[in-house]
Amino acid sequence: MTVEFVLKRIGLFFLIIVVAGTINFLVPRLRDTNPIEQRLYEFAAQGGLNVKYMDEMVRLYEEKFGLDQPLWKQFINYWSDLSRLDFGKSIAFFPADVRTEILRALPWTLGLLTVSTIIAFLVGSLFGAWLSWPRAPRVVRAVVPLLMTLTAIPYYLLGILMIFFFAIYWPILPAGAAHAYDIVPGLNFEAITNILKHAILPAASLVLASIGFWGLGMRGMMITTMGEDYMKLAEYKGLTDRRMFFRYAIRNALLPQVTGLAIQMAFIVSGSVLVEVIFAYPGVGALLFRAISANDFLLMQGILMFVIVAIGISLLVIDLLYPLIDPRIRYQK
Numbered sequence: 001m002t003v004e005f006v007l008k009r010i011g012l013f014f015l016i017i018v019v020a021g022t023i024n025f026l027v028p029r030l031r032d033t034n035p036i037e038q039r040l041y042e043f044a045a046q047g048g049l050n051v052k053y054m055d056e057m058v059r060l061y062e063e064k065f066g067l068d069q070p071l072w073k074q075f076i077n078y079w080s081d082l083s084r085l086d087f088g089k090s091i092a093f094f095p096a097d098v099r100t101e102i103l104r105a106l107p108w109t110l111g112l113l114t115v116s117t118i119i120a121f122l123v124g125s126l127f128g129a130w131l132s133w134p135r136a137p138r139v140v141r142a143v144v145p146l147l148m149t150l151t152a153i154p155y156y157l158l159g160i161l162m163i164f165f166f167a168i169y170w171p172i173l174p175a176g177a178a179h180a181y182d183i184v185p186g187l188n189f190e191a192i193t194n195i196l197k198h199a200i201l202p203a204a205s206l207v208l209a210s211i212g213f214w215g216l217g218m219r220g221m222m223i224t225t226m227g228e229d230y231m232k233l234a235e236y237k238g239l240t241d242r243r244m245f246f247r248y249a250i251r252n253a254l255l256p257q258v259t260g261l262a263i264q265m266a267f268i269v270s271g272s273v274l275v276e277v278i279f280a281y282p283g284v285g286a287l288l289f290r291a292i293s294a295n296d297f298l299l300m301q302g303i304l305m306f307v308i309v310a311i312g313i314s315l316l317v318i319d320l321l322y323p324l325i326d327p328r329i330r331y332q333k
Contacts, residue, residue, distance in 0.1 A: 006320065009316060009319055009320060010316070013312050013313070013315075013316045016308075016312050017308060017309060017312050020308040020312075021079070021082065021305060021308060022075075024301055024304050024305055024308065025074075025075060025078050025301070028297035028300065028301060029071065029074075066088075082305065085099060086099065087099050087102075087298065087299075087301065087302035087305065088298045088302075089298065090291075090296055090298060090299045091294065091295070091296040091297075091298055091299070092290060092291060092294030092295075092296035092299060093296075093299070098298055098299050098301075098302035099302065101287060101299065101302075102284065102287065102299075102302055102303060102306060104282075105282055105283050105284045105286070105287045106283075106284055106306075108178055108281060108282050108283040108284075109268065109272075109276070109283035109284040109285065110268060111199070112199055112202060112203060112206075112272075112281065112283060113206065113268040113272060113283075114265070114268055115203060116202075116203045116206040116207050116210070117206075117210070117261070117264055117265060117268060119203075119207050120206065120207045120210035120211050120213075120214055121210075121214050121257070121261050121264075123207070123211055123214075124147075124210065124211040124212065124213065124214025124215040124218065125214050125215070125217075125218040125250075125254065125257055126218075127140065127143070127144045127147060127211065127215050127218075128144075128214060128215030128216060128217065128218030128219040128222065129218050129219070129222050129245070129249065129250050129253065130144070131144045131215065131219050132218075132219045132222040132223050132226070133222070133245060133249070135241055144215065147208070147211045147212055147215065148211075148212040148215060148216065149212070150208045150209060150211065150212060151209060151210070151211065151212025151213055151215075151216075152212075153209065154209065155205050155206055155208075155209035155210070155272070155274070155275060156205070156274035156275055156278055158204075158205040158208055158209055159201065159202060159205035159274075159275055159278045159279060160278060162201045162204060162205055163175050163176075163201065163278070163279075166201060167201065173197065173200055173201055174197060174198050174201075175201075175279070176198075176278075176279040176280035176281070177198055177279070177280050177281070177282075178195060178198055178199070178281055178282050179191065179194050179195045179198055180194050180198075183195075201279060202272075202275050202276070202278075202279045202281055205275060206272060206275060214257065214260075217256070217257060217260065218253060218254070218257055221253035221254075221256055221257070222249055222250075222253045224253070225248075225249050225252050225253045226249060228252075230248060231244065231248055231249065234248050255322075258318070259318060259322075262314045262315065262317070262318040263311070263314065263315070265314055268310075272285050273285035273286070273288055273289050276289070277289050284303060284306075287299070287303065288300065288303050291303065
């Protein structure tokens with residue numbers, strides 16, 4: 001891996017950020033409706049504003065958010081603000097900053113989805129490898145089809161079923177929220193255990209719905225790997241099943257899974273919208289849902305920009321690490 005290659009990949013990363021960020025700027029502004037006016041009329045319909053001064057308020061708010069300026073000037077201001085990590089003021093949560101709202105919700109999403117994704121990846125990949133292994137235990141062959149079947153059920157539907165069975169019919173777990181109302185989040189035993197207890201159901205719905213995805217992908221790669229010459233040579237040499245399974249089969253079949261995991265980890269930043277809404281979990285997904293419901297395109301832009309940067313960084317890192325993970329890969333002309 002040369003310095004020239006690394007610089008090219010970094011340049012490609014910035015190009016992706018610029019192109020995706022430009023699309024992120026343009027798409028919300030192609031709409032016909034005025035988000036400020038629509039939001040204020042919603043307040044007026046609820047009796048919170050005086051309709052008589054609506055036009056004046058719309059003008060003042062457009063000036064406040066910079067929407068009264070030409071599109072090219074908004075574009076320049078947009079990138080100028082992004083360079084300072086300033087995403088503007090939220091329309092729905094005014095006067096709160098978009099960055100403040102995202103950073104408030106981000107730790108909940110990262111904690112829930114990172115753990116869920118890694119557990120689903122490890123368990124699904126291991127069970128998928130066992131399922132394709134000729135000498136796999138019978139217990140694995142009995143359990144794996146059940147886990148594969150769960151993949152056909154959407155994760156949000158699994159979440160609803162879990163709420164019914166484990167929070168209503170058999171009330172052993174909380175139905176929603178990130179913690180109890182009388183608990184202040186902090187680094188103490190009571191708060192941590194309460195937060196973990198509230199995260200069990202949403203995490204379980206994500207894990208059970210994802211295991212089959214990772215398992216099927218790993219099973220296909222294992223079948224391909226077992227037909228390779230080095231696997232036959234290892235068998236002829238009399239190596240143990242354990243060594244052939246872990247050192248030869250899984251090690252080579254896992255590479256495409258790692259790429260999928262890198263992409264999946266990048267999307268964690270956006271949160272799992274439906275799961276967070278169903279379980280009233282205060283993550284980025286629920287925040288995005290509230291932004292869409294409130295017509296807050298500034299908040300939507302900020303969340304999408306976080307996702308774009310996360311995906312770009314994730315792909316850049318995996319692109320640079322691939323030659324180190326697999327020595328057979330070389331980026332050469």
